[in-house]
Structure formats: structure tokens, C-alpha cells
Amino acid sequence: MDEITVFFRDDDFGRLGEPLRRVVDLLLEEQVPCNYQVVPAQLDDESAGYARATRAAHPGLFFLNQHGFRHEQEIGGQHRWSEFDGARSRAEQRADIEVGRRLLEDRLGESFDGRIFTPPCHKYDENTLDALSELGFSVLSAGFRVDPASRLYYGLGAALGRVSLFGKRVSYHGGLTPGTRLAEVSVCIDVDEDEDARGRKIEKGLPELWAEFERCSARVPVVGVMLHHGRYDRPEKLETLRAFVRRLKDHPRVRFRNIQEIAGDSRET
Numbered sequence: 001m002d003e004i005t006v007f008f009r010d011d012d013f014g015r016l017g018e019p020l021r022r023v024v025d026l027l028l029e030e031q032v033p034c035n036y037q038v039v040p041a042q043l044d045d046e047s048a049g050y051a052r053a054t055r056a057a058h059p060g061l062f063f064l065n066q067h068g069f070r071h072e073q074e075i076g077g078q079h080r081w082s083e084f085d086g087a088r089s090r091a092e093q094r095a096d097i098e099v100g101r102r103l104l105e106d107r108l109g110e111s112f113d114g115r116i117f118t119p120p121c122h123k124y125d126e127n128t129l130d131a132l133s134e135l136g137f138s139v140l141s142a143g144f145r146v147d148p149a150s151r152l153y154y155g156l157g158a159a160l161g162r163v164s165l166f167g168k169r170v171s172y173h174g175g176l177t178p179g180t181r182l183a184e185v186s187v188c189i190d191v192d193e194d195e196d197a198r199g200r201k202i203e204k205g206l207p208e209l210w211a212e213f214e215r216c217s218a219r220v221p222v223v224g225v226m227l228h229h230g231r232y233d234r235p236e237k238l239e240t241l242r243a244f245v246r247r248l249k250d251h252p253r254v255r256f257r258n259i260q261e262i263a264g265d266s267r268e269t
Contacts, residue, residue, distance in 0.1 A: 002221065004221065004255070005223070005256075005262060006248055006257075007033070007222070007223075007224050007225070007259055007262060008027065008033065008034040008227065009034065009035045009226050009259065010035070010036050010227040011037045011067055011228055012039055012067065012229070013036040013038040013043070013047070014038070014039045014044075014047060015043075015047055016044075016047035018233075019231070019233055022229070023227060023229040023232050023238075024036075024054060024229075026241060026242055026245070027061065028061055030246065032245055032249075033061045033062075033063070033256055033257065033258045034062065035064075035116065035259045035260075036062065036064055036065070037065050037066070038051070038067055038104060038108070039069075040070075040099070040101070040103040041069055043107055048107040048108060051064055051111060052108060052111045056111070063113055063258055064104075064111055065112075065113055065114075065141075065259070066101055066112075066114065066116070066117050066118070067120060068083045068096075068097075068100065068118070068119060069100035070083060083096070084123060084127075085121075085123040087125075089127060090127035090130050093128050094134060097131055101114060113260065115137060115138045115139050115263075116137070116138075116139040116260060116263075117132055117137045117140060118141045122143040122186075123169070124140075124169070125163060126163045126164075129163060129179070130179075130180070132180070132182060133180045133182060137182065138181065139259060139260065140182045140183070140186075141187070141224070142169070142171065142184065142186045142187075143187050143190070144187075146216050146220065150171075151219070153165065154171050158170060158172065162178070163178060171186060172184045173185065173220065174220065187226040188220065188223050189209065189212045189216060189223065189224070189225045189226065191225060191244070192226075205240055206240060209240075209244045210244070213248070
């Protein structure tokens with residue numbers, strides 16, 4: 001039987017708090033590797049020290065990458081949590097990404113892996129990809145969907161060599177983005193998604209998460225799982241995550257890997 005590769009990615013690593021510690025501790029206890037995406041403007045001395053110490057103690061399980069610069073912007077007078085959409089110039093995007101990268105290099109030192117970039121809210125354009133390539137990034141981690149309409153849309157966009165089509169992003173998960181050498185390794189499951197497609201409030205339990213895993217793994221060989229540690233302010237949330245992790249560990253075909261390993265495979269392919 002074919003192997004299913006699973007990776008975990010936790011977004012919005014910034015100021016240190018108990019929810020972050022809980023998620024990190026759980027994944028370390030379960031021996032599951034995770035790429036933590038750090039928002040440079042939110043990283044203070046305390047959280048940087050914690051990150052360096054944890055990386056030193058668990059080099060095979062704890063990885064630190066870049067998640068935008070500020071994780072917010074203003075478009076038309078409206079606040080947005082995204083950062084690299086809204087027709088920003090390549091020079092402007094590059095400047096923010098470069099400043100963020102320097103901050104992480106200064107505060108995290110060798111603990112920081114500067115190959116991987118996750119754009120906030122998974123929003124980016126061709127200017128973003130050009131800036132990332134110029135700055136030496138080699139991996140883009142965003143998000144993708146596996147429903148039939150999305151797969152058809154991605155296929156059409158890929159056939160045309162487009163980064164976006166009809167105002168929506170085209171995913172190249174498992175391959176290289178057009179016009180660059182950036183390998184895309186993106187997430188399929190959002191554990192902490194709190195609204196459905198109709199805007200109704202939801203909270204995913206183990207049955208919903210497992211159904212998503214089965215849908216994703218039936219269509220792609222690499223399944224990415226996204227966390228937002230800030231949501232783990234209740235014991236029930238943490239236990240749901242632990243149950244999901246343990247069920248994945250019990251699956252005979254699942255192998256846990258990190259983003260950089262998977263990207264290397266994608267590039268070779």
C-alpha cells in the first residue's frame with residue numbers, strides 16, 4: 001500500500017503564552033514534528049528565547065520558519081489580517097519580507113530555517129513569489145482544497161501556467177510554482193476552522209477531522225494539517241487534537257515528516 005505523508009504546521013508563532021506551550025508540549029510528547037510559522041513583528045525576547053531553547057532540545061521535531069512580517073495590512077481603509085494581496089508592488093512586498101527575515105535571523109540565529117515562507121491567510125500574488133525567489137526562499141507553504149470544483153480550477157490554472165485565475169489563487173501543492181523554483185507544500189486540513197462554507201459556526205471534533213483526512217489522503221499523497229495554537233484555551237480543544245494525532249499515529253500507512261523534507265522530494269520529482 002502507498003504511504004501517506006502527513007505534516008503539521010502551526011501558524012502565528014509570536015508572543016509566548018500558555019496556548020502555545022500546550023500545543024508545543026503535546027506534539028513533543030507525541031513525537032510529531034511540526035513547522036512553526038513565526039510572525040517577525042510579534043516575536044519578542046521571551047518567545048525568541050523559548051523558541052531557541054526548544055529547537056536546541058528537540059531538533060528533529062521543532063522547526064521555525066517565516067510567516068509574513070506583520071500579518072496585517074490596510075486596504076481601502078479596511079483592516080485585513082492578510083499581508084500580501086491588494087496589488088502591492090514587488091518592491092514593497094520584498095522590503096517587508098526582507099525586514100522580517102532579518103529580524104528572525106537576529107533573534108533566532110541558527111534555530112531559524114529561512115527556506116520556508118507562509119503568507120498570512122494564504123494570500124499572495126506573482127509579486128510575492130518574485131520577491132521570495134529574489135530573497136532566496138525555496139519553499140512556499142499555503143493551503144489548498146480537494147473538492148472537485150477546486151481540483152478542476154487548479155488543473156485549469158496549471159494548464160495555463162497561472163498563479164491566480166478569476167481572482168482566486170491556483171495551488172501547485174506537491175510541485176513548483178510557475179516562473180519560480182519555489183516548491184509548494186501546502187495544508188489541506190484546518191483543525192481550528194470555526195466557520196463552514198456558509199458562514200455558520202462550527203467546532204470540529206475527531207469524526208469531522210478524520211473525515212477530512214480521508215478525503216484529502218484519497219486525493220493527494222501529502223496531507224498538511226494546520227493549527228492555530230491561540231485557539232487552545234480549553235482542555236477539550238487540546239484533547240481533540242491529541243485524539244486526532246494518536247489516530248494518525250495508529251494508521252499503518254501514515255508517516256510524519258517536516259515541510260523541508262517534503263519540499264526536497266517535490267523538487268527532485
